[in-house]
Amino acid sequence: xxxxxxxxxxxxxxxxxxxxxxxxxxxxxxxxxxxxxxxxxxxxxxxxxxxxxxxxxxxxxxxxxxxxxxxxxxxxxxxxxxxxxxxxxxxxxxxxxxxxxxxxxxxxxxxxxxxxxxxxxxxxxxxxxxxxxxxxxxxxxxxxxxxxxxxxxxxxxxxxxxxxxxxxxxxxxxxxxxxxxxxxxxxxxxxxxxxxxxxxxxxxxxxxxxxxxxxxxxxxxxxxxxxxxxxxxxxxxxxxxxxxxxxxxxxxxxxxxxxxxxxxxxxxxxxxxxxxxxxxxxxxxxxxxxxxxxxxxxxxxxxxxxxxxxxxxxxxxxxxxxxxxxxxxxxxxxxxxxxxxxxxxxxxxxxxxxxxxxxxxxxxxxxxxxxxxxxxxxxxxxxxxxxxxxxxxxxxxxxxxxxxxxxxxxxxxxxxxxxxxxxxxxxxxxxxxxxxxxxxxxxxxxxxxxxxxxxxxxxxxxxxxxxxxxxxxxxxxxxxxxxxxxxxxxxxxxxxxxxxxxxxxxxxxxxxxxxxxxxxxxxxxxxxxxxxxxxxxxxxxxxxxxxxxxxxxxxxxxxxxxxxxxxxxxxxxxxxxxxx
Numbered sequence: 001x002x003x004x005x006x007x008x009x010x011x012x013x014x015x016x017x018x019x020x021x022x023x024x025x026x027x028x029x030x031x032x033x034x035x036x037x038x039x040x041x042x043x044x045x046x047x048x049x050x051x052x053x054x055x056x057x058x059x060x061x062x063x064x065x066x067x068x069x070x071x072x073x074x075x076x077x078x079x080x081x082x083x084x085x086x087x088x089x090x091x092x093x094x095x096x097x098x099x100x101x102x103x104x105x106x107x108x109x110x111x112x113x114x115x116x117x118x119x120x121x122x123x124x125x126x127x128x129x130x131x132x133x134x135x136x137x138x139x140x141x142x143x144x145x146x147x148x149x150x151x152x153x154x155x156x157x158x159x160x161x162x163x164x165x166x167x168x169x170x171x172x173x174x175x176x177x178x179x180x181x182x183x184x185x186x187x188x189x190x191x192x193x194x195x196x197x198x199x200x201x202x203x204x205x206x207x208x209x210x211x212x213x214x215x216x217x218x219x220x221x222x223x224x225x226x227x228x229x230x231x232x233x234x235x236x237x238x239x240x241x242x243x244x245x246x247x248x249x250x251x252x253x254x255x256x257x258x259x260x261x262x263x264x265x266x267x268x269x270x271x272x273x274x275x276x277x278x279x280x281x282x283x284x285x286x287x288x289x290x291x292x293x294x295x296x297x298x299x300x301x302x303x304x305x306x307x308x309x310x311x312x313x314x315x316x317x318x319x320x321x322x323x324x325x326x327x328x329x330x331x332x333x334x335x336x337x338x339x340x341x342x343x344x345x346x347x348x349x350x351x352x353x354x355x356x357x358x359x360x361x362x363x364x365x366x367x368x369x370x371x372x373x374x375x376x377x378x379x380x381x382x383x384x385x386x387x388x389x390x391x392x393x394x395x396x397x398x399x400x401x402x403x404x405x406x407x408x409x410x411x412x413x414x415x416x417x418x419x420x421x422x423x424x425x426x427x428x429x430x431x432x433x434x435x436x437x438x439x440x441x442x443x444x445x446x447x448x449x450x451x452x453x454x455x456x457x458x459x460x461x462x463x464x465x466x467x468x469x470x471x472x473x474x475x476x477x478x479x480x481x482x483x484x485x486x487x488x489x490x491x492x493x494x495x496x497x498x499x500x501x502x503x504x505x506x507x508x509x510x511x512x513x514x515x516x517x518x519x520x521x522x523x524x525x526x527x528x529x530x531x532x533x534x535x536x537x538x539x540x541x542x543x544x545x546x547x548x549x550x551x552x553x554x555x556x557x558x559x560x561x562x563x564x565x566x567x568x569x570x571x572x573x574x575x576x577x578x579x580x
Contacts, residue, residue, distance in 0.1 A: 013062045016079050020058055020086075024051040026098055027086035034094035039243045039251045050086070053255050056262035057082035063269045064121055072123045077116035078265065084109035085258070088241075099164035103150045104142075107188070107241070110228045111137035113261070114195050117221035120214050121268045129198055136191040144184035152176045181239035185232040192229025196222045207357055213271075216264030224257035295380050296325065299353070299369070309333060309354030312381040314388055322352060325380060327387025343369060350381055394562065427455035471512070479508040479538075483515060483529060490519055492526050499533040503578040510557045511540050514550075514565070514574055521548040533578060542572040 028047050031038035040046035061078035088109065090102025114137055118130040126134065147168070154172025155163035199222040203215045231250040235241045243251075300308035309332040311322040324330040332340045332354025341360045342349040353360065353369075360369075434448045474482035480498035487493040493515070502508070515529055525545035532539050550567050558565050563576035 023086045027089045030094050037092040053258045054082040054085045060262040060265035074119045081109045081112035093162040100167040104146045107141045111141045133194045140187040149180045178239045185236040188232035189229045192225045196226050220260035224254050227253045305355050312351050312384045313349050314385045323388045327384050478502045495529045497530050501533045503538050506561045507576045517554045518542040536578050538576040540574045
């Protein structure tokens with residue numbers, strides 16, 4: 001049967017239980033026919049306990065399939081081990097037609113159980129060491145003790161006259177059978193010891209979260225397999241496993257260990273269901289669209305890691321990367337004791353969790369988080385991406401404003417240090433020419449005087465242009481000084497309060513040009529300016545008899561530095577963060 005055929009669907013569960021029921025019925029019939037050869041004897045209690053062990057294993061495997069990955073190999077191997085469990089009682093004189101299958105498959109359950117344990121509830125790779133142990137185990141159980149010993153075992157020729165015929169017999173050879181069986185039992189002791197060492201090593205080297213998942217299953221299966229190995233050592237001299245008091249004691253220990261294995265598997269499924277319930281409650285809690293960071297807080301509480309970090313995948317301007325709930329570039333901490341687990345959806349990493357080491361070693365856990373939190377993750381990821389895009393847009397606008405201001409400063413500096421200085425020099429030259437050459441010629445003196453006046457007028461106009469581009473006082477002394485200078489040139493401008501504190505240059509320039517624009521937009525009357533700083537914010541109020549609409553370019557400049565503006569017919573109110 002395929003892995004899928006034993007691990008999914010109600011009819012498959014019925015098939016496994018019915019098959020095991022039939023095998024157990026044969027085992028009970030054999031034991032009742034000849035109790036002296038049965039490990040459980042003929043007592044109803046012992047036979048019921050023997051049958052219950054396999055039922056518990058099958059039920060646990062079906063539970064693992066139902067609440068695990070659905071088509072994993074672990075449930076299949078566990079069911080096969082349970083089905084092989086009753087066959088160990090079939091190689092007895094009362095077995096009838098079941099005698100030959102008992103010789104062939106009587107020790108099939110230990111390697112199947114070991115394979116299930118090495119695969120584990122988390123469906124991990126078995127590794128090279130695990131594959132080596134299982135190759136030895138299956139070769140020993142099915143090859144040496146199964147086919148190898150059966151082909152040379154003639155029970156009747158060796159004194160068991162009531163034994164049924166061995167249909168695998170090729171040539172009876174008591175010495176070859178004893179030698180083969182002893183080798184098989186010795187190899188059984190070797191591989192069971194190797195499995196125990198490997199199980200301990202896996203538990204020791206596992207992270208805390210994985211250890212909680214695999215230790216109960218590995219520990220109980222290792223106990224069952226080691227008890228089988230001890231029984232192999234006990235029967236090595238005689239060449240077969242029997243039912244003397246030592247064999248019965250070891251067999252009883254095997255039953256207890258298998259019951260513990262079923263309990264460990266079932267407990268793992270209980271933990272999975274409990275985690276799913278917690279995550280389902282998380283979905284309900286997140287139904288009200290939490291504030292930024294709310295999903296992280298809920299996940300931290302659910303997973304028990306207060307330092308949990310949650311970031312989202314996004315296409316930033318500098319390429320794909322991670323952002324936090326506020327849209328800021330972020331990467332989970334990779335400090336010692338912490339690790340990063342991506343949350344996958346649609347084949348791409350939509351988020352990543354930074355958590356304490358081992359918290360999400362169960363591979364199904366991240367799948368569960370991705371499933372039950374998918375909508376909340378996508379909701380918050382989209383909001384984070386939107387905030388990141390808005391932040392990049394604001395940053396881009398701020399760069400444009402900063403570039404424009406820098407260009408204004410350059411033009412103002414060029415006009416002041418270049419054209420204006422040359423005009424001043426020319427005016428001085430004209431004045432000197434008047435003194436030297438024009439005193440004797442009144443017509444020439446008048447012409448030079450007119451030229452000097454025009455040059456002075458040009459210097460004044462050029463100074464006004466330069467000041468309008470970007471006032472030097474704004475750059476050197478701040479908003480208050482620049483408004484005061486502006487008020488000297490514009491008597492209508494009345495400044496009642498101006499801040500002493502400096503703000504970012506881009507913020508001060510945005511506020512200054514707002515005042516300039518208000519002067520241009522006001523049709524008549526005085527303009528009153530009131531500017532204050534408090535709690536890291538600059539507030540500017542401009543009042544006038546009437547205003548036209550504030551141009552979009554001014555609104556964009558204010559928005560580019562994170563400011564807001566509200567205006568009506570008489571008041572313009574703007575607020576800025578002091579640190580842009």
